[in-house]
Amino acid sequence: MNNNAITPRDVDFAKWYTDVVRAAKLADYTSVKGCIAIEPNGYAIWENIQKIMDQKFKEMGHVNVQMPLLIPESLFNQEKELIEGFAPELLWATAAGEKKLEERHAIRSTSETLFCDYYKKHITSYKDLPKLYNQWCNVFRYEKETRPFLRSREFLWQEGHTIHATAEEAQWETKRMMDVYVWFNKEILAIPSITGKKTEKEKFAGAEYTLTNEDLMYNGVCLQDGTSHYFGQKFSKAYDVKFTNKDNQDEYAYYTTWGKTTRAIAAIIMVHADDKGLVLPPRIAPKQVAIIPIGNGNEEVINLANELNNKLNQSGITSYIDNSDKSPGFKFAEAEVNGIPIRIEIGPRDLANSEITFARRDTSEKYQVNINDDLVTYTKDLLDTIQDDMLIKATKRRDELTFTAHNLDDFERILNTQPGFIHADWCGDEACENRVKEIKGCKSRLISDEPLIDGKCAICGKEAKHHVIWGLQY
Amino acid sequence: MNNNAITPRDVDFAKWYTDVVRAAKLADYTSVKGCIAIEPNGYAIWENIQKIMDQKFKEMGHVNVQMPLLIPESLFNQEKELIEGFAPELLWATAAGEKKLEERHAIRSTSETLFCDYYKKHITSYKDLPKLYNQWCNVFRYEKETRPFLRSREFLWQEGHTIHATAEEAQWETKRMMDVYVWFNKEILAIPSITGKKTEKEKFAGAEYTLTNEDLMYNGVCLQDGTSHYFGQKFSKAYDVKFTNKDNQDEYAYYTTWGKTTRAIAAIIMVHADDKGLVLPPRIAPKQVAIIPIGNGNEEVINLANELNNKLNQSGITSYIDNSDKSPGFKFAEAEVNGIPIRIEIGPRDLANSEITFARRDTSEKYQVNINDDLVTYTKDLLDTIQDDMLIKATKRRDELTFTAHNLDDFERILNTQPGFIHADWCGDEACENRVKEIKGCKSRLISDEPLIDGKCAICGKEAKHHVIWGLQY
Numbered sequence: 001m002n003n004n005a006i007t008p009r010d011v012d013f014a015k016w017y018t019d020v021v022r023a024a025k026l027a028d029y030t031s032v033k034g035c036i037a038i039e040p041n042g043y044a045i046w047e048n049i050q051k052i053m054d055q056k057f058k059e060m061g062h063v064n065v066q067m068p069l070l071i072p073e074s075l076f077n078q079e080k081e082l083i084e085g086f087a088p089e090l091l092w093a094t095a096a097g098e099k100k101l102e103e104r105h106a107i108r109s110t111s112e113t114l115f116c117d118y119y120k121k122h123i124t125s126y127k128d129l130p131k132l133y134n135q136w137c138n139v140f141r142y143e144k145e146t147r148p149f150l151r152s153r154e155f156l157w158q159e160g161h162t163i164h165a166t167a168e169e170a171q172w173e174t175k176r177m178m179d180v181y182v183w184f185n186k187e188i189l190a191i192p193s194i195t196g197k198k199t200e201k202e203k204f205a206g207a208e209y210t211l212t213n214e215d216l217m218y219n220g221v222c223l224q225d226g227t228s229h230y231f232g233q234k235f236s237k238a239y240d241v242k243f244t245n246k247d248n249q250d251e252y253a254y255y256t257t258w259g260k261t262t263r264a265i266a267a268i269i270m271v272h273a274d275d276k277g278l279v280l281p282p283r284i285a286p287k288q289v290a291i292i293p294i295g296n297g298n299e300e301v302i303n304l305a306n307e308l309n310n311k312l313n314q315s316g317i318t319s320y321i322d323n324s325d326k327s328p329g330f331k332f333a334e335a336e337v338n339g340i341p342i343r344i345e346i347g348p349r350d351l352a353n354s355e356i357t358f359a360r361r362d363t364s365e366k367y368q369v370n371i372n373d374d375l376v377t378y379t380k381d382l383l384d385t386i387q388d389d390m391l392i393k394a395t396k397r398r399d400e401l402t403f404t405a406h407n408l409d410d411f412e413r414i415l416n417t418q419p420g421f422i423h424a425d426w427c428g429d430e431a432c433e434n435r436v437k438e439i440k441g442c443k444s445r446l447i448s449d450e451p452l453i454d455g456k457c458a459i460c461g462k463e464a465k466h467h468v469i470w471g472l473q474y
Numbered sequence: 475m476n477n478n479a480i481t482p483r484d485v486d487f488a489k490w491y492t493d494v495v496r497a498a499k500l501a502d503y504t505s506v507k508g509c510i511a512i513e514p515n516g517y518a519i520w521e522n523i524q525k526i527m528d529q530k531f532k533e534m535g536h537v538n539v540q541m542p543l544l545i546p547e548s549l550f551n552q553e554k555e556l557i558e559g560f561a562p563e564l565l566w567a568t569a570a571g572e573k574k575l576e577e578r579h580a581i582r583s584t585s586e587t588l589f590c591d592y593y594k595k596h597i598t599s600y601k602d603l604p605k606l607y608n609q610w611c612n613v614f615r616y617e618k619e620t621r622p623f624l625r626s627r628e629f630l631w632q633e634g635h636t637i638h639a640t641a642e643e644a645q646w647e648t649k650r651m652m653d654v655y656v657w658f659n660k661e662i663l664a665i666p667s668i669t670g671k672k673t674e675k676e677k678f679a680g681a682e683y684t685l686t687n688e689d690l691m692y693n694g695v696c697l698q699d700g701t702s703h704y705f706g707q708k709f710s711k712a713y714d715v716k717f718t719n720k721d722n723q724d725e726y727a728y729y730t731t732w733g734k735t736t737r738a739i740a741a742i743i744m745v746h747a748d749d750k751g752l753v754l755p756p757r758i759a760p761k762q763v764a765i766i767p768i769g770n771g772n773e774e775v776i777n778l779a780n781e782l783n784n785k786l787n788q789s790g791i792t793s794y795i796d797n798s799d800k801s802p803g804f805k806f807a808e809a810e811v812n813g814i815p816i817r818i819e820i821g822p823r824d825l826a827n828s829e830i831t832f833a834r835r836d837t838s839e840k841y842q843v844n845i846n847d848d849l850v851t852y853t854k855d856l857l858d859t860i861q862d863d864m865l866i867k868a869t870k871r872r873d874e875l876t877f878t879a880h881n882l883d884d885f886e887r888i889l890n891t892q893p894g895f896i897h898a899d900w901c902g903d904e905a906c907e908n909r910v911k912e913i914k915g916c917k918s919r920l921i922s923d924e925p926l927i928d929g930k931c932a933i934c935g936k937e938a939k940h941h942v943i944w945g946l947q948y
Binding site (some may be wrong): 028031032035036039040043044046047063064065066067068069070072075087089090091092093094095096097098104105107114117118119127132137138140142154156196247284350467 | 489502504505506509510511512513514515516517520521537538539540542543544545546561562563564565566567568570571572578579581588592593598607611612614618628630766860
């Protein structure tokens with residue numbers, strides 16, 4: 001498995017990351033600069049993310065739509081803050097066949113303009129509201145430095161765009177969708193995110209405020225992994241999205257957007273993977289169990305493997321038998337590098353004792369289990385245990401890398417030894433944010449609900465307004 | 475429902491079509507020329523198409539991937555026939571931010587180039603084959619005249635790209651995927667497609683041959699709705715996709731692609747819809763049953779509606795209660811225009827006789843059913859009956875509009891009175907195809923497996939090689 005050699009995580013985290021992406025066959029580079037091919041193993045994870053989130057969205061009353069990929073420049077220009085925020089990253093289509101287009105069109109980098117343009121035409125009364133629309137699609141941002149899943153010029157995402165008759169309802173939507181992201185990361189991805197409002201400096205271009213979901217990677221760098229924006233009436237004024245309210249008066253509608261991307265796959269890797277490759281939380285793993293028969297076609301082994309595989313699949317566990325002609329050792333390593341949560345080894349020697357072996361990917365622990373036990377229940381319970389333990393482990397790591405800074409020296413010391421989530425009070429002045437940024441680019445991640453620490457700004461010493469969590473970012 | 479007025483189908487078929495699209499809220503025009511917004515009702519149909527086809531693909535061993543949206547011009551140019559075929563329709567991205575790109579990039583119109591470029595890197599031995607990849611994505615073709623779903627500059631599709639060690643296996647794949655499309659149209663969409671090979675003139679640019687799935691619309695115009703291409707080694711030579719075969723020799727791989735698009739939604743409309751709006755075959759309908767309570771909040775009515783709705787949903791039937799404050803007549807019309815297969819009316823007067831009313835969308839028939847009957851089974855059976863009857867009706871219409879031409883006069887007469895599928899013998903000469911095309915643009919649809927009719931070409935009178943089916947096309 002020379003091709004799959006993985007640089008140790010503690011030696012070179014960045015190299016380790018891309019090595020895991022390649023070794024687990026999640027994605028590969030392409031001839032298109034800055035764009036990846038998402039391979040079957042990677043896309044299957046995205047399909048599971050889509051399935052689970054989409055079901056949740058629908059239970060909450062959302063419906064899916066599809067808006068165009070292209071945005072005419074004139075339409076984009078109607079909302080200045082948005083175009084200014086995205087201008088350097090926009091890719092422009094300018095010609096069709098050999099003819100120049102009359103107007104150039106941006107390739108979708110986000111779809112606020114198109115949704116607002118649609119809502120403008122389709123909303124007349126408060127009775128038409130709310131509209132809870134979402135779309136799953138590709139978006140393009142011309143990034144200079146790219147890394148698979150983490151920052152790619154093209155990526156996949158869902159973008160929710162909802163429009164409401166009252167500010168209160170829209171803000172409730174903004175909040176509940178952030179709650180979905182936090183729930184998803186915790187319960188499905190075993191990632192203990194933190195959440196709160198972005199500062200004015202860090203919020204989304206044009207939003208009144210942005211709620212963010214922040215994960216802490218194994219190396220102590222933060223990852224923004226899901227945002228939910230409240231726009232108030234700003235976009236509806238720019239795009240003339242009006243409705244007649246209950247008092248029979250014209251009113252601009254209240255707008256929210258929220259999105260989560262294929263970046264979640266980067267988070268799974270950088271929180272859970274190890275030097276042997278990917279480690280997938282059972283609830284997101286496309287294949288939860290690898291059954292590996294040992295002993296060159298031994299009939300008893302094959303029969304038990306087939307029987308167990310069928311039983312597991314029938315009970316809703318995704319398992320498969322590796323029947324390829326590779327050696328058992330190779331198969332073990334392959335299941336390992338691909339992050340399959342449980343490996344079941346069935347061999348003639350163990351079978352003589354009526355036993356088979358369960359190996360956990362997350363801890364490498366092995367258990368001998370009697371074949372007359374209820375193996376389906378045993379597997380289900382072990383999957384749940386792995387899921388729980390992965391969250392506990394990630395939470396422990398996060399907590400170990402969570403620090404408090406009372407002054408700039410603390411910031412310097414923490415960021416120069418071991419970065420992480422840094423709690424510090426802040427006066428609310430952007431100048432202080434800029435001062436912190438001078439230390440390795442450290443930024444405010446979010447404004448926490450927690451009480452103030454010292455009551456004074458850790459940067460300038462003036463009276464503090466907010467308890468803020470800071471950190472380095474991807 | 476003035477906004478939803480539908481032009482009668484027999485008065486103006488084209489206008490009727492777009493009226494149905496709008497009245498059933500499937501899609502709307504946007505500020506992006508030639509591009510539509512697929513609205514919730516339309517996208518839900520596409521989601522069902524995806525779900526059913528994707529499951530079938532996976533059962534057959536296919537896996538999903540995602541290739542980039544952009545194709546560098548130099549890569550596209552490696553296969554001349556493909557670029558020549560698509561050149562006039564290609565949209566080009568030429569600038570990022572305010573900077574010109576070093577090389578212009580085509581927006582994906584089809585992904586042969588990217589898949590071949592990927593396979594080139596990832597295939598070394600016959601042991602790596604076959605690779606059965608598919609992707610669900612958006613594509614862009616700069617069409618001059620567009621109509622929702624039927625011909626849109628951007629559309630959604632799946633594109634399968636498979637690569638094999640032998641020509642035999644690749645041709646088997648080409649065939650079995652066409653069989654899937656035919657199966658899907660017949661069993662799920664209730665559309666009796668016909669299938670066969672395209673002529674050399676009509677095949678896909680660069681393919682050795684193309685299998686096609688052709689539907690006949692209500693007005694007798696043909697719709698190509700799914701194609702499967704066998705490329706032999708042509709693309710693998712152009713893109714250097716080689717592998718070491720069992721004899722330890724280098725060999726170019728054998729390649730197939732196959733695709734089906736959101737155009738299927740146009741086919742559903744133009745085969746099944748009527749002057750009252752959409753008519754959805756039950757197996758593709760996102761909502762199969764509309765329950766409409768009558769009698770202003772009568773408790774018995776509401777209780778039965780809720781109970782029945784729960785029972786239906788629990789048994790896998792997608793039903794909903796229309797609890798809005800509109801009048802029953804308005805609700806009936808809305809369920810009708812949206813093509814919901816079954817409408818259940820529950821009113822106090824009928825309930826006094828222990829009865830409720832089932833109304834079929836396809837035939838407008840109504841049945842009084844005793845509430846003590848097994849209503850779930852009754853509903854399931856009725857959905858099956860509707861599905862079967864819709865296929866029978868569409869097949870009858872197709873057969874009525876299927877003609878035979880023995881000579882050019884026959885072609886003229888048929889195409890000037892009532893077009894349809896026209897069976898006629900053909901010598902194999904492209905000049906004869908061109909001659910037929912002079913009559914209203916009539917083209918060969920496919921080469922049929924059926925025996926020759928007269929044994930001589932209906933156009934030139936020379937010896938016939940093929941029994942061909944001809945027709946006007948969308």
